[in-house]
Amino acid sequence: MTPRVRALITASAISAAATAGYLTARHSLRAELLTVRHAATHDPLTGIHNRAGLSAAADTLITTAHTTGRPVVVVLVDLVGFKKVNDTHGHDAGDHILTVVANRLTGIAGPAGLTARLGGDEFAVITTGPATRRDAETWLADWLTHIHARLTTPVNHDGRHLAVGATFGAVLADPGHPAAVWLHRADLAMYAARAGRRTTAVFTDTTDTPADLRATDRPRDLARPTSPLAAAPTTRRAA
Known part of the structure; x- marks a missing residue:
């Protein structure tokens, strides 16, 4: 494997990892926002609207x-x-x-x-x-x-x-x-x-x-x- 090919593979792996991390963080943030929004509009004891x-x-x-x-x-x-x-x-x-x-x-x-x-x-x-x-x-x-x-x-x-x-x-x-x-x-x-x-x-x-x-x-x-x-x-x- 030439150095150039090895560099391209490494760059691709880093990019894929960064994309996966971004998507995970985005999903986590979205879930957190939904949780906060639900808590703001629902009663914590009964689960119905406040x-x-x-x-x-x-x-x-x-x-x-x-x-x-x-x-x-x-x-x-x-x-x-x-x-x-x-x-x-x-x-x-x-x-x-x-x-x-x-x-x-x-x-x-x-x-x-x-x-x-x-x-x-x-x-x-x-x-x-x-x-x-x-x-x-x-x-x-x-x-x-x-x-x-x-x-x-x-x-x-x-x-x-x-x-x-x-x-x-x-x-x-x-x-x-x-x-x-x-x-x-x-x-x-x-x-x-x-x-x-x-x-x-x-x-x-x-x-x-x-x-x-x-x-x-x-x-x-x-x-x-x-x-x-x-x-x-x-x-x-x-x-």
């Missing part, structure tokens, strides 16, 4: 659904009695309930829907209804009753059946406002449910909301239903 992740995806979901004529429902879910579970059974039990609730809500939302843990024991669901807006409010009332019963089925943990209570606030959304507006109105519906000692409420009035139902005017724990599991879920339209 508030930032929900906000980033919600507007697209609402717009896309309306192009196919489907109604979109935005639901806030606030667990009732969760602090008592933590205090009585420990944080492991509380974390287990949060994870089970997140899984149940993901199943309720379906593959096209979004679920998020907004913080603490508060969750959000954005999903679509049947492929027509006709009688959407009637469908929503029935659907809320069904999913409330499904969500509040007791959770098994270490041989114990732990009660899961929840208050729902919901609104039918459209692309006329950003998702943050619909989340706020769902929050108002939740306050209406608490004020009426009910488990669910639907916000239907977008212009004239009583001042005592505004989120900024009421502490979050005021007038929560005391026994949502004992009574059949009912729906009240907040006006």
Whole structure:
């Protein structure tokens, strides 16, 4: 082998090694960026979206659904009695309930829907209804009753059946406002449910909301239903 050929082989080997190293580093960087991005938009305990992740995806979901004529429902879910579970059974039990609730809500939302843990024991669901807006409010009332019963089925943990209570606030959304507006109105519906000692409420009035139902005017724990599991879920339209 001549020196020239040997030099060419060596140069080729060095180039191949450098290319392989570059590709490996690029793949590693891409994986790291994906991990960071996922961590920024997802809840570390439950694996579902956090508030930032929900906000980033919600507007697209609402717009896309309306192009196919489907109604979109935005639901806030606030667990009732969760602090008592933590205090009585420990944080492991509380974390287990949060994870089970997140899984149940993901199943309720379906593959096209979004679920998020907004913080603490508060969750959000954005999903679509049947492929027509006709009688959407009637469908929503029935659907809320069904999913409330499904969500509040007791959770098994270490041989114990732990009660899961929840208050729902919901609104039918459209692309006329950003998702943050619909989340706020769902929050108002939740306050209406608490004020009426009910488990669910639907916000239907977008212009004239009583001042005592505004989120900024009421502490979050005021007038929560005391026994949502004992009574059949009912729906009240907040006006």
